[in-house]
Amino acid sequence: MTTSPDLVVQVDHLTKRYRETLAVDDVSFSIEKDKIYGLLGRNGAGKTTVMSILTAQNFATSGDVRVFGEQPYENARVLGRMCFVRESQKYPDDATPTHAFAMARLFFPRWDQKLADRLIEDFQLPPKKRIKKLSRGQLSAVGVIIGLASRAEITFFDEPYLGLDAVARQIFYDRLLEDYTLHPRTVILSSHLIDEVANLIEKVIVIDRGRIIMDDDTDAVRDRAASIVGDTAIVEAFVAGREVIHRESLGRVSSVTVLGALSPEDRRRLAAAGLEVGPVSLQQLIVRTTQHSPSDTAITTEGAVR
């Protein structure tokens, strides 16, 4: 396998089999340095398993994983540059968030205590309350704070928003982007709330039933479809013969999402007809394009919260 300095992660034919299930099925992909990735997929699609194997917390059944060009297993040089707080992370018994952050500070050389303190305020986290007594949202906040303040070169966020309300989620997205701008690093954000993270991520990897079904730039994915808005009759005339993946109407105005990039000719016609091209929901697009698989493997908005 060739190692490029710009590829911080290389996964080659990775397979993970549990006794009766195939959690990850012959997956290959790579991660570029200093980009924000969305690792999207339904609950149980294999997202956490992939991240666990990348951080050597779990083991591959077969295949090869390289992080910074090296095997991560028992490799302190490599592991020390990563941070992965899992969604169901366990903390030492009777530890408080303050304890957890004090411990994290010992291990992450780039730990920023000021940032941690600020995030504690932002999320209104009770720092002296025992972690096992925290609500689901507060527990997520502890993981998010460790992930952000560690400033690890590769940071994984595993469904970081579970139990967080809309305000707290927005705080997370804002702080992540803010800190990423100041301290660029590779971020891998696993999520099933696709539209929420759509504006954040530059790269999309969609995993479904242990297989990668999409791996592309977010913009390129968006260009795969277009949303045409305008007078229903005119819109319908334009979309005739195209593959429609979504249709919405309000009175005489329709918004129809069609698959396929728009040609310059299309754009001229649209302008002439007085139609507008609206933004496409990444979620819609992914749900529709993944529904083509034989059975229903779509990504749903509301996955069960464990």
Place this chain on the structure above:
Amino acid sequence: MNRTLSVIRMQFVNRQTYVWIPLIILAGSFVLSLLIFALIPTDAPKYGGAAQAPLWYLLAVGIQAMTMSFPFSQAMSVTRREFYVGALLTAGIAALVLVAVYVLGGFVEQLTGGWGMNGWYFYLPWIWEAGPLGAGLFYFVMAVLLFIIGFWSATIYKRFGGVGLTIVLVGIGLALVGLLWLVGRMDAWGFVWEWLMSAGAMGLTAWAAVVAVLLAGIAFLTLRRTVP
């Protein structure tokens, strides 16, 4: 090495597990023993066994190190080896502190004639037969051994589940029964008792140390493929 030291420091961030609870157990069992000594109306020496209590707590600490600290250490990007060595050293430090208290306590008991009532919590003659250093070594090895047993059991549980742990424990039980059978078969009970008597606390310590080192190795091999 640096990160192994961090693992040790990590265990002491929350002082409850390694400092306060063992101190409470020690002080508690000590005070209870003295109260009971005072209740017994005899001038003959009264020996307590309660000094074991903090040692047994290390069994629980070993279990906790595995079930609680290990998963967190993984999130801290620590390798399994760094974590294991750090956890063992932490248990060693805790055991050393405990041993210091035991030996000092033994001296005080000797000076005060068993707290003025011939009651002995720390100073048990059979353990002290090789002097204060011997007693210290005995307690240290027992404490570390119990930690390793707790840690290994929890590791087996984590890796192979409750059934796996039960099978291993039953297996060890069977092996021990097999040993008993063998001793009986060879008509060697007299010899065994004699050997046990002559071995004394130091002999016991030496064997416990051998078992501890063996188990420590096995525990590490078990941990190497354990998923948090």
